[in-house]
Amino acid sequence: MLTDRKDEHLSVVLGKLHKTSGKSTGFEALDFVHCALPEMRLDDVDVTTSFLGKRISAPLLVSSMTGGPKRAASINENLARACEVLKLPFAVGSQRVAIEEGGIGGLNLNLRTLAPSVPILGNFGAAQLNRGFGIQEALKAVEMIDADALYIHLNPLQEAVQPEGDGDWSGLFEKIVAVAEALPVPVAIKEVGSGISASLARRFGEAGIAIIDVAGAGGTNWAAVEAARIEDPDRARLANAFADWGIPTAQAVYGARAACPDATIIASGGIRNGIDIAKAIRCGADLAGQAAALLDAANTSPDLLIRHFETTIQELRVTCFCTGSADLLALKTSELQHRNGL
Numbered sequence: 001m002l003t004d005r006k007d008e009h010l011s012v013v014l015g016k017l018h019k020t021s022g023k024s025t026g027f028e029a030l031d032f033v034h035c036a037l038p039e040m041r042l043d044d045v046d047v048t049t050s051f052l053g054k055r056i057s058a059p060l061l062v063s064s065m066t067g068g069p070k071r072a073a074s075i076n077e078n079l080a081r082a083c084e085v086l087k088l089p090f091a092v093g094s095q096r097v098a099i100e101e102g103g104i105g106g107l108n109l110n111l112r113t114l115a116p117s118v119p120i121l122g123n124f125g126a127a128q129l130n131r132g133f134g135i136q137e138a139l140k141a142v143e144m145i146d147a148d149a150l151y152i153h154l155n156p157l158q159e160a161v162q163p164e165g166d167g168d169w170s171g172l173f174e175k176i177v178a179v180a181e182a183l184p185v186p187v188a189i190k191e192v193g194s195g196i197s198a199s200l201a202r203r204f205g206e207a208g209i210a211i212i213d214v215a216g217a218g219g220t221n222w223a224a225v226e227a228a229r230i231e232d233p234d235r236a237r238l239a240n241a242f243a244d245w246g247i248p249t250a251q252a253v254y255g256a257r258a259a260c261p262d263a264t265i266i267a268s269g270g271i272r273n274g275i276d277i278a279k280a281i282r283c284g285a286d287l288a289g290q291a292a293a294l295l296d297a298a299n300t301s302p303d304l305l306i307r308h309f310e311t312t313i314q315e316l317r318v319t320c321f322c323t324g325s326a327d328l329l330a331l332k333t334s335e336l337q338h339r340n341g342l
């Protein structure tokens, strides 16, 4: 049943069958101040950075996605191949079924063989920690794909509107922290499109969780995705009421950075292109993550993914050039204006 549901999610997002969030990321309200005289060579713009101890070619991460086992296997393989060529990190979708039933959906060490040099992140939902998952399952998730870190995702809205969702979120903060303390690789915390508030980011930061992916509002909204597949009209109405819910990504990034000055902050949720990545970096993120915007390519071929990434990275490089920023450090202090002039 879970596998069917994951496959339906994939079909809904690929077929663009869901109403997109009426809320935007907040990046559209921000404009870089154009630099008419960059005084550098475009080819010398350096957007390389490090993540999880590895050098990567750009601050761009493939956010967790999944599907039914068949499609997930080819998506994961395409991602591994493309990310290895371009030296980009990627996260797999939820490993819950693979943990419960053995490494399915391409979630096995073949992934590491295809992508030996880039950071790979595992993934499962926090709600599983109230359903029997603990450190053993977290270790299994990491070892199954030789992951560099493990994402634990927070998706209370999706669970609340899903007819078969997990409503018991009591005591989860302590359980997440206990897994993070026991696991030999870092735990990264992420939302799935409704954002992480500054106060929650601070709690995680103070508890030693040093990677926070805000996954804010403005892109994929899981209430809207669920509404598109729920047959009961009353439940669909409930889900649709939350289609605009959440903290816009730009606001969540500002908040998380202010709350956790030393953490690795990942901006995701509605990242459309390299200009959004640049704005996210300028707002305080270290990396930006994309899911829905690259799903079509991930579902097609490594070559299409490579083309998608190359264009996105070039957009980031041009943004650096046209703000007079030679690298990401310079971009962080480039001039940014609110579109309404504030």
Ligand SMILES: Cc1cc2nc3c(=O)[nH]c(=O)nc-3n(C[C@H](O)[C@H](O)[C@H](O)COP(=O)(O)O)c2cc1C
Residues within 6 Å of the ligand: 009, 010, 013, 063, 064, 065, 066, 067, 092, 093, 094, 123, 151, 153, 190, 191, 192, 193, 215, 218, 219, 220, 268, 269, 270, 271, 289, 290, 291, 292, 293, 295
């Ligand atoms: C088809 C699909 C499947 C997803 N599955 C997962 C998942 O298994 N675990 C998870 O943490 N997030 C999952 N996500 C959420 C994304 O990682 C991301 O946080 C969210 O989609 C917002 O980013 P976007 O606006 O770029 O899509 C999924 C997203 C999509 C589009």
